Amino acid sequence: MLLEIVTPEGKAFSDDVSGVVLPGALGELGILPNHASLVSTLVAGELRYTKDGKTHDLAIGAGFAEITGSRVNVLTEMAVRDAQIDEAAVQAALERAQSRLKEDVLPEEIAAVEAAIANSLAQLHLKRKRRTI
Amino acid sequence: MPSTRDIRRRIKSVKNTAQITKAMQMVAAAKMKKAQDAATQGRAYVDLLNKVLVSLQERAEENVHPFFSAGQGSKTLVILITSDKGLCGAFNTNLIKKVLTSDLGPDTDFVTVGRKGGQSLARLKKSLIADFSLKDPASFPDLRPVAKLLQDKFLSGDYQKVLVAFNNFINTATISPSLEQLLPINPVTLGGKRSYEGVGQGEVVDSSKGPVLDYSFEPSTAEVFAQVLPQYVSNTLFQMLLESRASEHSSRMVAMKNATDNAKQMLKDLSLEYNKLRQAAITNELLEITTAKMALE
Numbered sequence: 001m002l003l004e005i006v007t008p009e010g011k012a013f014s015d016d017v018s019g020v021v022l023p024g025a026l027g028e029l030g031i032l033p034n035h036a037s038l039v040s041t042l043v044a045g046e047l048r049y050t051k052d053g054k055t056h057d058l059a060i061g062a063g064f065a066e067i068t069g070s071r072v073n074v075l076t077e078m079a080v081r082d083a084q085i086d087e088a089a090v091q092a093a094l095e096r097a098q099s100r101l102k103e104d105v106l107p108e109e110i111a112a113v114e115a116a117i118a119n120s121l122a123q124l125h126l127k128r129k130r131r132t133i
Numbered sequence: 134m135p136s137t138r139d140i141r142r143r144i145k146s147v148k149n150t151a152q153i154t155k156a157m158q159m160v161a162a163a164k165m166k167k168a169q170d171a172a173t174q175g176r177a178y179v180d181l182l183n184k185v186l187v188s189l190q191e192r193a194e195e196n197v198h199p200f201f202s203a204g205q206g207s208k209t210l211v212i213l214i215t216s217d218k219g220l221c222g223a224f225n226t227n228l229i230k231k232v233l234t235s236d237l238g239p240d241t242d243f244v245t246v247g248r249k250g251g252q253s254l255a256r257l258k259k260s261l262i263a264d265f266s267l268k269d270p271a272s273f274p275d276l277r278p279v280a281k282l283l284q285d286k287f288l289s290g291d292y293q294k295v296l297v298a299f300n301n302f303i304n305t306a307t308i309s310p311s312l313e314q315l316l317p318i319n320p321v322t323l324g325g326k327r328s329y330e331g332v333g334q335g336e337v338v339d340s341s342k343g344p345v346l347d348y349s350f351e352p353s354t355a356e357v358f359a360q361v362l363p364q365y366v367s368n369t370l371f372q373m374l375l376e377s378r379a380s381e382h383s384s385r386m387v388a389m390k391n392a393t394d395n396a397k398q399m400l401k402d403l404s405l406e407y408n409k410l411r412q413a414a415i416t417n418e419l420l421e422i423t424t425a426k427m428a429l430e
Contacts, residue, residue: 004181006177006178006181007178008175008178008273008368008371009174009175010174010175010177010178011177024351025351025352025356026351026352029351036349037347037348037349038348038349038350038351039185039189039348039349039350039351039357039361040350040351040352040357041351041352041356041357041360041361063364064185064357064360064361064364066185066188066189073181073184073185075178075181075182075185075364112274112277
C-alpha cells in the first residue's frame with residue numbers, strides 16, 4: 001500500500017507501508033491494504049504508519065485523506081517527524097498564538113490562529129509522548 | 134563633434150548604469166532561485182489535490198456544492214496577478230494585453246494582486262473592486278483575504294465565473310501568460326490541462342483509467358466537500374501566485390541581463406570613440422609643435 005503525504009511545501013513522505021493510522025475527524029482511522037474507498041477529513045494530530053514491522057509516527061496538521069484500495073493520499077498543511085520538532089520553538093509559537101487569540105483578532109484570522117494552535121499541540125503531543133516511555 | 138570631456142562623462146554614467154543593472158540582475162537571480170523552488174515544490178500538493186478532486190467530482194451527486202455549478206449572475210470576475218515593481222521586461226504588459234484581448238463577456242469586474250496591474254486597469258477605467266499588494270516572498274496567510282473575497286463574491290450570486298490571469302512559469306526563458314477558470318470548478322480545467330503537470334513528477338490526470346471507485350465520505354459528503362473545496366480554491370490560487378512570482382523574478386533577471394549587456398556594448402563603442410578622439414588630439418598637438426619648431430628655424 002502506497003502512502004503519500006503531501007504538504008504545500010512539497011512531498012513530505014512517499015513509501016510502501018503495511019498499515020497506517022490517521023487522525024480522522026470522527027476519531028482514529030486504521031487503514032490496511034484493500035480498505036474500501038474512503039475520503040475523510042483529518043484533524044491535527046498523530047499519524048502512525050507501519051513499515052517492516054516497525055511503527056513510525058508523524059505530527060500532521062488538518063487536511064484530508066483519500067483512500068483507495070492500493071494507496072492512501074494524505075493532503076495536510078503540515079507534516080513533521082519527531083526529530084524535526086524543536087520543542088522550545090513550538091512551545092513559544094503556541095504561547096504566541098494563544099495570546100493572540102485573547103487579544104482582538106480579525107474575524108478572518110481566528111480560523112488561522114486556531115489551526116496554528118492545533119498544529120503546535122499536535123507537535124508537542126508527539127514530542128512529549130516519546131519522552132515518557 | 135563631442136569633446137573628449139563629454140565622452141568621458143558619458144562613459145562614467147553608462148558604467149554606473151551597468152553596475153546598477155548588474156546588481157539588480159544578481160538580486161533577481163537569487164530571488165528567482167527561491168521563487169522557483171517554492172513554485173515547483175507547491176506543484177505536488179496542487180497536483181494531488183487536483184487528482185483527488187477529479188475522482189471525487191465524478192462520483193459526487195449533482196449540486197453537492199455551489200462551487201461545482203455556474204453562478205446565477207451574468208458578470209465575470211477576473212483576478213489579475215501582476216508584479217508590484219517594474220523593470221521586468223514585458224512581464225506585466227503581455228499579461229494585461231492577453232486579458233484585454235480575451236473575450237470576457239460584457240460585464241467584467243477585476244481584482245488585482247500586485248500594483249502594476251491595478252495601475253494599468255485604473256488607467257483604462259476598468260471596474261476594479263479590490264487591489265491587493267502582497268509582499269515577497271509570498272506567504273499563504275497573506276493570500277487568505279484574496280481567496281476569501283473571491284469565494285464570497287462567487288457565492289453572492291452576482292458572478293457567473295471567476296477567472297485568474299497569471300504568468301505561468303515554464304522555465305527561466307519561457308513564461309506564458311495564462312487565463313484560467315477557477316470557479317466554478319470544472320472538469321476541463323481540472324482534468325490535467327495545467328501546463329506544469331508532467332513537468333514535475335506529477336502524472337497526467339486521467340479518470341477514464343482504473344475501476345470506478347465508490348467513495349464513502351467521513352464525516353459526511355457535504356462536510357468533506359465544504360472543507361476540501363475552499364482549500365482547493367485557496368491552494369490553487371496560491372500556486373498561481375507562486376508561479377507568477379517565479380516568472381516575475383526570472384523575467385526581471387533576463388531584462389536586467391539584457392540591460393547590462395547593452396550597457397557593456399555601449400561602453401565599448403564609447404571608449405573606441407574616446408580613444409580615436411584622444412589620438413586625433415595628440416596628433417594635432419604634435420603637428421602644431423613641429424610646425425612651430427620648423428617656423429623658428
